[in-house]
Amino acid sequence: xxxxxELSKVTGCSVQTIRHYEKEQLIASAExxxxxxxxxxxxxxxxxLFVKHCRSLDLSLPEIRxxxxxxxxxxxxxxxxxxxxDRHIEQVEARIQELTKLNExxxxxxxxCSNRRTVEQCGILRNLSATPVSSG
Amino acid sequence: xxxxxELSKVTGCSVQTIRHYEKEQLIASAExxxxxxxxxxxxxxxxxLFVKHCRSLDLSLPEIRxxxxxxxxxxxxxxxxxxxxDRHIEQVEARIQELTKLNExxxxxxxxCSNRRTVEQCGILRNLSATPVSSG
DNA sequence: GATTGACTCTATAGTTGTTATAGAGTTTAT
DNA sequence: ATAAACTCTATAACAACTATAGAGTCAATC
Numbered sequence: 552x553x554x555x556x557e558l559s560k561v562t563g564c565s566v567q568t569i570r571h572y573e574k575e576q577l578i579a580s581a582e583x584x585x586x587x588x589x590x591x592x593x594x595x596x597x598x599x600l601f602v603k604h605c606r607s608l609d610l611s612l613p614e615i616r617x618x619x620x621x622x623x624x625x626x627x628x629x630x631x632x633x634x635x636x637d638r639h640i641e642q643v644e645a646r647i648q649e650l651t652k653l654n655e656x657x658x659x660x661x662x663x664c665s666n667r668r669t670v671e672q673c674g675i676l677r678n679l680s681a682t683p684v685s686s687g
Numbered sequence: 688x689x690x691x692x693e694l695s696k697v698t699g700c701s702v703q704t705i706r707h708y709e710k711e712q713l714i715a716s717a718e719x720x721x722x723x724x725x726x727x728x729x730x731x732x733x734x735x736l737f738v739k740h741c742r743s744l745d746l747s748l749p750e751i752r753x754x755x756x757x758x759x760x761x762x763x764x765x766x767x768x769x770x771x772x773d774r775h776i777e778q779v780e781a782r783i784q785e786l787t788k789l790n791e792x793x794x795x796x797x798x799x800c801s802n803r804r805t806v807e808q809c810g811i812l813r814n815l816s817a818t819p820v821s822s823g
Numbered sequence: 824g825a826t827t828g829a830c831t832c833t834a835t836a837g838t839t840g841t842t843a844t845a846g847a848g849t850t851t852a853t
Numbered sequence: 854a855t856a857a858a859c860t861c862t863a864t865a866a867c868a869a870c871t872a873t874a875g876a877g878t879c880a881a882t883c
Contacts, residue, residue, distance in 0.1 A: 588849075629808075640793045661772045690830080
């Protein structure tokens with residue numbers, strides 16, 4: 552059994568984050584020592600790594616909670632899991648599109664000013680004052 | 688002179704957001720009517736649209752404040768504006784790269800499960816339990 | 824003149840996923 | 854006994870809003 556500091560080292564999650572996940576029910580409530588310290592075993596390490604992996608894929612805490620719920624009802628069809636993943640993938644792709652558009656606009660704006668002018672002539676500031684392109 | 692509700696309609700910023708921008712010093716403090724209502728003129732509309740345009744380019748409120756400061760000191764070189772834009776563009780591109788990688792991982796994960804299995808056999812859940820790929 | 828409805832005011836809390844802090848208690852080593 | 858390193862809970866901060874409560878203002882109608 553290890554304490555929270557060691558779990559933090561092993562998993563790469565900060566101590567506060569681990570406590571936060573416990574409060575949010577993403578990992579099981581830890582056993583406590585006599586002195587009220589949280590104690591973890593190998594299973595807890597695996598659970599936390601699962602959550603961490605999900606977070607690295609930008610799944611939200613409620614989404615992760617849902618996945619955990621599904622994985623605990625083994626008879627369920629995994630259509631639900633797939634639906635969530637599909638929705639998530641859509642969101643990520645939409646965000647990539649947004650940012651790509653944004654990037655083009657930023658680069659265009661940046662080209663409108665070459666250095667060594669005073670801001671009075673600065674094309675960037677002038678363009679920012681103009682009415683923005685339709686926000687997509 | 689128009690009141691905040693009208694300014695909101697004209698600019699597409701919510702009333703609360705306008706008040707928020709005022710508190711954060713992104714727009715000038717509005718004049719007040721006898722009854723303490725904020726009053727705005729054409730200049731205020733332009734200022735708010737400038738801020739809105741910057742926000743649509745994902746510039747942070749502090750960044751916008753900095754731009755406003757620069758635009759108010761007309762003798763200054765616009766190198767500073769350019770530096771900020773360059774940094775911002777870098778950030779956006781880094782984020783695009785991150786999300787693109789993420790998207791690949793999600794799609795790979797998604798392929799690991801075809802529908803109509805029970806979650807016991809679900810490739811997605813199985814893969815999420817495995818040690819994650821190095822987090823970029 | 825009183826009331827209604829639409830608007831505005833301030834101040835405060837909620838959102839998301841952490842991170843940081845304060846103030847206290849516990850363990851381990853010296 | 855004491856210090857260092859750890860842990861505990863509870864609370865606030867971050868960003869950029871959004872939402873709410875409770876009160877005040879204004880124009881129009883009865």
